[in-house]
Amino acid sequence: xxxxxxxxxxxxxxxxxxxxxxxxxxxxxxxxxxxxxxxxxxxxxxxxxxxxxxxxxxxxxxxxxxxxxxxxxxxxxxxxxxxxxxxxxxxxxxxxxxxxxxxxxxxxxxxxxxxxxxxxxxxxxxxxxxxxxxxxxxxxxxxxxxxxxxxxxxxxxxxxxxxxxxxxxxxxxxxxxxxxxxxxxxxxxxxxxxxxxxxxxxxxxxxxxxxxxxxxxxxxxxxxxxxxxxxxxxxxxxxxxxxxxxxxxxxxxxxxxxxxxxxxxxxxxxxxxxxxxxxxxxxxxxxxxxxxxxxxxxxxxxxxxxxxxxxxxxxxxxxxxxxxxxxxxxxxxxxxxxxxxxxxxxxxxxxxxxxxxxxxxxxxxxxxxxxxxxxxxxxxxxxxxxxxxxxxxxxxxxxxxxxxxxxxxxxxxxxxxxxxxxxxxxxxxxxxxxxxxxxxxxxxxxx
Numbered sequence: 221x222x223x224x225x226x227x228x229x230x231x232x233x234x235x236x237x238x239x240x241x242x243x244x245x246x247x248x249x250x251x252x253x254x255x256x257x258x259x260x261x262x263x264x265x266x267x268x269x270x271x272x273x274x275x276x277x278x279x280x281x282x283x284x285x286x287x288x289x290x291x292x293x294x295x296x297x298x299x300x301x302x303x304x305x306x307x308x309x310x311x312x313x314x315x316x317x318x319x320x321x322x323x324x325x326x327x328x329x330x331x332x333x334x335x336x337x338x339x340x341x342x343x344x345x346x347x348x349x350x351x352x353x354x355x356x357x358x359x360x361x362x363x364x365x366x367x368x369x370x371x372x373x374x375x376x377x378x379x380x381x382x383x384x385x386x387x388x389x390x391x392x393x394x395x396x397x398x399x400x401x402x403x404x405x406x407x408x409x410x411x412x413x414x415x416x417x418x419x420x421x422x423x424x425x426x427x428x429x430x431x432x433x434x435x436x437x438x439x440x441x442x443x444x445x446x447x448x449x450x451x452x453x454x455x456x457x458x459x460x461x462x463x464x465x466x467x468x469x470x471x472x473x474x475x476x477x478x479x480x481x482x483x484x485x486x487x488x489x490x491x492x493x494x495x496x497x498x499x500x501x502x503x504x505x506x507x508x509x510x511x512x513x514x515x516x517x518x519x520x521x522x523x524x525x526x527x528x529x530x531x532x533x534x535x536x537x538x539x540x541x542x543x544x545x546x547x548x549x550x551x552x553x554x555x556x557x558x559x560x561x562x563x564x565x566x567x568x569x570x571x572x573x574x575x576x577x578x579x580x581x582x583x584x585x586x587x588x589x590x591x592x593x594x595x596x597x598x599x600x601x602x603x604x605x606x607x608x609x610x611x612x613x614x615x616x617x618x619x620x621x622x623x624x625x626x627x628x629x630x631x632x633x634x635x636x637x638x639x640x641x642x643x644x645x646x647x648x649x650x651x652x653x654x655x656x657x658x659x660x661x662x663x664x665x666x667x
Contacts (some may be wrong), residue, residue, distance in 0.1 A: 234471040269550055272661040276651035277538040277631075279521030280514050282501075285531040289496035289638045290369035293341045295643060296355070296497075297461040301350040301570065304528055305506035306647050309460045310447035311338075312376055313495045314364055315472050315487040316434040323427025328479040331419030334385075335475070336412040336444070339467035345395030347643050348569055349469075352390035354449030356410060357383040360442045364494035372531035372640075373501040378445050385393040385413040389449065393461065407469045410447075410461070419474050432494070441495065444472075452661025455507060456567065457537035460530075460643045465495045497640070499530045522652040524563050528645040529573060529636040535648065537578075538631035539622075539660060546623050550664040556619040560611040560634070561649040562604075562635060572646035576602045576611050580618060581630040590618035590632070602637070610656075611648075619662070 262292040288294075294311040301307060336357060340346075358378035364370070391410060398406045425431050452458045464470060472487040504512050516521040525535040537558075545551065547655075562572055577598070579587040592600040592615055602613045602648060621627040636644055651658045 224502040242645060246451075249302065253455055254627045267665055267667040268554065269569070269664045270661065271545075271550075271664070273657050274542070274660040274662065275542065276658055277522075277658060278525050278650050278658060279518035279536050280511075280533055281529060281536055282515070283534045285371040285373040285499075285535050286639055287369050288530070289368070289494060290334065290497070291496070291640045292464070292466075293498045294338075294459050294463050294465050294495060295346075295499070295641065296338070296446055296448070296463060297346060297348070297457045297459050298450075298452040298523060299355055299460060300452040300455045300505065300507075301645070302455045302507040303503070303647065304511060304526065304532070305504060306451055306500075306502035306645055307460055307532075308448060308451055308500045308502075309440065309530065309643065310375075310445065310498045311463070311465075311495070312360065312364070312370070312443060312445050313465060313489050314443040314493040315441065316490060316493055317431060317437050317487040319486045320433050322425075322431035322485065325427030327477045329420075329423040329426060329476055330478065331416045332482070334414040334416060334419035335423075335473045336414055337406075337409045337462040337469055337471055337473065338412075338445070338446075338465075339407050339409045339469040341462040341464045342407075344459060344462050344642075345393070346459040346461035349457055349572070350393040350395070350459065351457045352392055353387075353458050353461075354390040355384065356447050356449050357412060357417075358445045358447075360445050362442060362474055363438075364443060366492060366494055368494075370494065370496040372497060374496065375498050376443075376445060379392040383414045383418055383444075385415045393459070395461075407467060408540045409469050410463070414472075416665065419476065422474055422543060423476060437487075447460075449499075462642070465489045465493070490503060492567075497530065499532070499643070501528065503530050503533075517628050520550045521650055523636075525634070525638045525648040525650055525658070527576065527634060527648065529620045529642045530667065531639075532645065534636075535634035536631065537628065537634060537658075539586070540620055542619070542629050545664070550666070551623055552622065553616055553620045553662060553667045554665045555614065555661075555663040555667065556616045557633075557661045558613040558615055559661060560613070561647040561653075561658065562609045562611075563637075563647045563653065563656070566646070570645060572604050573636035573638065573642070573644040574604055575635060576604075576613070576634055576646075578602070578613055578615065578632040578634050580627060580632055590615055591621065592617045 295309040298308045360376040360378045362376040395408045398408045475484045524534045582588040649656045
């Protein structure tokens, strides 16, 4: 089943050679290499040249789906974003035995209820509003391997029978109040009742090899796929919900009785379980036309760039003409800073990502970390500044490497942080935005 700028020479004595070189650089007429070297106020530090008018070419793309397996949380739910369109997410999880050798078999075993509980993430319940949502649960038929990497588009084959029990079409979203079960207050969680037929099927295997070990159980029962019951159709309602799969309260509990006892058994999700999120984005469902147009016409990226986590959208940036700086006698960088302003206002429950990252391209064209971001020297930043409504990324080592010929000038891509565990999105001002603009601020030393 497949559901779903400016320049300042602070010392006049820098020299006529440098001044003439700068005049040559600013007079370059190639449209893709114009540096735009204008004069800053003369209050910058001695021996520096500051440029923030480097040409940037920017656009939005749909990325290759990213890894979502084995991460700290899963995403499940749907909402309609007026700017970004429809978002639909689901989760896949293997179940394991809470103890080996389940049994013995008892012909009087009868399922009382079968509850799939998913504990809300403690740091954030989700992205959007707490309107009720409906869900569907399916039994997957494909093996999932712990040593494999699964991505947001890896929707497994599943049986076409919805396992959800009862007539309810939606469930309350209560991420701040835990249920009380048998006198115990549990962590906040979504509790989905599954059909008793599945519980009775499981009881038929009590005492048999299928429930002797977790590996045996996974050969018999591959796991579960949980998706929204239907796509969101009204903007600003519902949410992509965040769940903690490794919480002790994320599990499938079989409540049953027999001729002598009433008890329960837990099928758990743990670090040995394959677990990942899936996602689908319909950007053409955006109520505003800007994003669909930007995906058709890359030149509109000069006005605004769209980022969306969980494999939604990313930005591509190119910096033509960087070689002209060295030709102009400016080859030693003391700082290179990429400034990404957020465009306009945003709905409070659709907050921007707390951080964004940039990646260069390696020799094979794959994403690679810039040297500024490596663990030993990580000072790249990229955190959202709510006061300035912008992101600042220090990319000095990478850009110096470009000027020195160590790295090819293949530009950078921009992706949202928490890309595999959230759906946070943001609209960035492009390099030619009339209100605020994306820019590359370079500070060169001249002594």
